[in-house]
Amino acid sequence: MTIRVRVSLYSSLRIDRFAEAKVELPEGAAVTDLLDKLQIPLQDVGIVVVNARSGTFQQKLQADDRITLIPPIGGG
Amino acid sequence: MPFGYNGKILHVDLTKQEWQVEEPGEKWYRTYMGGSAFASYYLLKLLKPGVDPLSPENVLIFACSVVTGAPISGWNRYTVAAKSPLTHAFGESEAAGYFGPELKFAGFDAIVIQGRAAKPTYLFIKDGEVQFRDAKDVWGLDNFETLLSIQEEVGEKRVRVASIGPAGERLIRFANVSNDVEHFNGRTGMGAVLGSKNLKAVAVRGTKRMESAEPEKVKEIARWLHERIKTHPPNVGLTNFGTPGLVKGLNASGILPTRNFREGVFEGADKLNVDAYASILHSSGTCWGCTVRCKRRVALEDEKYPLNPKWGGPEYETIAAFGSMIGNDNLPAVARGNQLCNLYGMDTITMGNLTAFVMECFENEILTEKDTGGRKILFGDPDAMLWLIEEVVHRRGIGDILAEGVKTASEKIGRGSEQFAFTIKGNDLPLHEGRGKTGVALGYALSSTGADHVETPHDVNFQGEGVAKLYALGLLDPVEPLETDSAKVRFFALGQKAWGINNLLSICNFTSVPIHAMTFHNLVEAVRAVTGWDTSLYEIMLAVERSMVMSRIFNLREGLGPEDDRVIRRWHEEMPGGPIQGKKIDGQEFRRAVELFYELSGWDQRGRPTFGKLVELNIEWLYKEIPA
Numbered sequence: 001m002t003i004r005v006r007v008s009l010y011s012s013l014r015i016d017r018f019a020e021a022k023v024e025l026p027e028g029a030a031v032t033d034l035l036d037k038l039q040i041p042l043q044d045v046g047i048v049v050v051n052a053r054s055g056t057f058q059q060k061l062q063a064d065d066r067i068t069l070i071p072p073i074g075g076g
Numbered sequence: 077m078p079f080g081y082n083g084k085i086l087h088v089d090l091t092k093q094e095w096q097v098e099e100p101g102e103k104w105y106r107t108y109m110g111g112s113a114f115a116s117y118y119l120l121k122l123l124k125p126g127v128d129p130l131s132p133e134n135v136l137i138f139a140c141s142v143v144t145g146a147p148i149s150g151w152n153r154y155t156v157a158a159k160s161p162l163t164h165a166f167g168e169s170e171a172a173g174y175f176g177p178e179l180k181f182a183g184f185d186a187i188v189i190q191g192r193a194a195k196p197t198y199l200f201i202k203d204g205e206v207q208f209r210d211a212k213d214v215w216g217l218d219n220f221e222t223l224l225s226i227q228e229e230v231g232e233k234r235v236r237v238a239s240i241g242p243a244g245e246r247l248i249r250f251a252n253v254s255n256d257v258e259h260f261n262g263r264t265g266m267g268a269v270l271g272s273k274n275l276k277a278v279a280v281r282g283t284k285r286m287e288s289a290e291p292e293k294v295k296e297i298a299r300w301l302h303e304r305i306k307t308h309p310p311n312v313g314l315t316n317f318g319t320p321g322l323v324k325g326l327n328a329s330g331i332l333p334t335r336n337f338r339e340g341v342f343e344g345a346d347k348l349n350v351d352a353y354a355s356i357l358h359s360s361g362t363c364w365g366c367t368v369r370c371k372r373r374v375a376l377e378d379e380k381y382p383l384n385p386k387w388g389g390p391e392y393e394t395i396a397a398f399g400s401m402i403g404n405d406n407l408p409a410v411a412r413g414n415q416l417c418n419l420y421g422m423d424t425i426t427m428g429n430l431t432a433f434v435m436e437c438f439e440n441e442i443l444t445e446k447d448t449g450g451r452k453i454l455f456g457d458p459d460a461m462l463w464l465i466e467e468v469v470h471r472r473g474i475g476d477i478l479a480e481g482v483k484t485a486s487e488k489i490g491r492g493s494e495q496f497a498f499t500i501k502g503n504d505l506p507l508h509e510g511r512g513k514t515g516v517a518l519g520y521a522l523s524s525t526g527a528d529h530v531e532t533p534h535d536v537n538f539q540g541e542g543v544a545k546l547y548a549l550g551l552l553d554p555v556e557p558l559e560t561d562s563a564k565v566r567f568f569a570l571g572q573k574a575w576g577i578n579n580l581l582s583i584c585n586f587t588s589v590p591i592h593a594m595t596f597h598n599l600v601e602a603v604r605a606v607t608g609w610d611t612s613l614y615e616i617m618l619a620v621e622r623s624m625v626m627s628r629i630f631n632l633r634e635g636l637g638p639e640d641d642r643v644i645r646r647w648h649e650e651m652p653g654g655p656i657q658g659k660k661i662d663g664q665e666f667r668r669a670v671e672l673f674y675e676l677s678g679w680d681q682r683g684r685p686t687f688g689k690l691v692e693l694n695i696e697w698l699y700k701e702i703p704a
Contacts, residue, residue, distance in 0.1 A: 043316070047310060072313050075534050
């Protein structure tokens with residue numbers, strides 16, 4: 001069984017990838033599995049938002065979830 | 077008895093070698109709450125406008141907040157403030173480490189220092205008692221030697237020392253204040269103010285701990301935060317990679333300041349990023365009570381660029397300042413420059429800006445070897461940067477001019493050098509590209525300390541559903557990093573007051589709202605549990621605004637006006653290449669945004685807070701201070 005999730009990438013994460021796309025993952029996949037599939041190293045991700053709430057790398061995903069990934073480009 | 081704080085402000089007169097304690101009462105603490113507001117309060121009360129920042133009349137403040145020292149990750153910072161010798165305006169710089177909590181444990185929430193000691197002096201504060209100590213044996217020593225000497229002299233291994241190095245003693249206008257040679261009140265030249273007062277250091281030791289109103293509740297929130305830090309992605313990044321983790325994303329996004337803000341992509345960035353950092357990494361470090369562990373220590377046995385793990389490792393700002401900003405991809409040299417500045421006590425952000433300024437002047441033949449005794453200062457040459465650090469700290473040759481900071485140095489050099497001198501309100505720029513983060517550009521323009529990268533949370537974090545982190549403030553629309561429209565002003569005004577909570581309460585942004593692990597709800601709950609106050613996010617954000625308006629009034633009193641609320645020329649020009657090629661900040665659009673900010677803030681068209689605003693903030697006593 002697989003699930004489909006909607007993924008939005010921002011800033012440098014879009015380079016050689018996409019801005020928005022639907023991505024298929026095995027059922028029970030976590031955010032880290034999505035990163036593996038998109039070949040995004042952990043260190044390239046600063047912000048993870050799942051369904052308009054702060055998400056974690058370990059968070060399990062459900063069908064139709066909306067995931068936003070933003071690189072660490074803040075400051076402070 | 078108050079909870080979370082001591083209820084005691086220490087007043088020190090260096091001229092008379094006297095000290096006394098003020099106990100302002102709960103209403104005062106609840107009105108001003110901490111850090112920047114404590115500083116503004118005393119600067120407005122005690123300092124007359126127009127005073128020379130390096131004269132005995134300047135007032136120097138070390139301030140914690142009502143919650144500093146509560147056992148929660150990141151609740152460990154403090155501010156050092158005075159009229160700035162670099163900008164001649166409101167000067168303030170925060171640092172973390174261990175000094176702030178120790179000052180609270182020693183019995184005081186803040187120190188207000190006036191006058192000038194007749195001879196080099198340091199203060200030793202222990203458990204409510206103050207000693208004026210002769211600093212003749214430490215005067216001239218670097219920050220590391222000073223730390224060891226004072227530890228030995230007072231016989232307390234656990235004493236925490238905020239000190240200046242030779243740069244502060246020599247009144248270099250961007251001298252900083254060091255604690256433990258790992259943490260720095262870096263910006264606006266506070267070290268020079270200590271130097272002008274013959275004050276080498278403030279050493280603190282306290283044996284008590286702060287009491288909370290609801291200790292079990294505080295523990296519960298601290299444990300929750302500790303667990304969340306382990307899984308919250310921005311904190312996972314900081315723990316694993318530290319701030320060097322920023323280099324790669326900024327460069328790939330075309331917003332890594334490069335060669336004096338001329339470009340946004342640096343071809344040598346791969347040699348400066350977190351993977352390259354592994355070659356010099358010694359260990360990670362932390363601050364009092366914090367589980368993020370974002371600090372980095374470096375070591376290298378190398379003849380040319382030796383690195384000592386006890387002298388601090390470069391953070392992102394320094395990597396960019398001594399790296400991409402000067403076209404240098406040699407990371408050990410960056411780290412060496414950082415350690416020299418740490419020992420001498422100089423701000424690496426300003427030093428990097430100065431180096432880039434000199435390099436661009438050389439490239440345009442405004443400065444030549446005639447100005448430097450034969451030394452070429454060219455982009456890409458790390459040794460030129462190290463050479464300049466030595467010239468500045470010893471005030472030799474051109475170093476004596478550069479010791480005044482970029483703005484004054486360019487005015488003294490003349491010959492058109494001003495076109496390559498980039499400052500805002502006289503303060504050199506932290507390493508963030510305003511053309512790619514217009515919210516940060518607004519922060520640089522509107523901050524009372526001049527260019528300041530912690531004035532507002534960086535807009536790039538709130539793209540798309542990233543804005544979810546601001547829902548609690550009623551901000552529901554995604555933020556567009558490249559726009560300077562009314563939506564951006566709304567984001568900026570709210571974001572500024574949200575991030576300002578951390579500066580006001582002396583909390584580290586890297587654990588706190590709106591980006592890192594703490595949530596708005598639990599932050600307020602924690603402040604309630606520490607202080608026992610029935611407080612709210614509204615009351616705290618009102619105090620943030622009060623603090624910002626007070627520092628604004630300080631600057632108005634010093635003669636600053638709307639013409640100072642601007643960004644640098646270069647950001648009004650098109651980015652020459654990279655992912656945001658062609659992007660510029662339109663001058664008129666930016667001016668409209670600044671004026672819109674005045675309007676929504678209750679300021680008049682000249683950027684002066686109205687009487688109504690002061691009434692709302694309960695500071696109408698300051699209305700008479702606003703120039704007509």
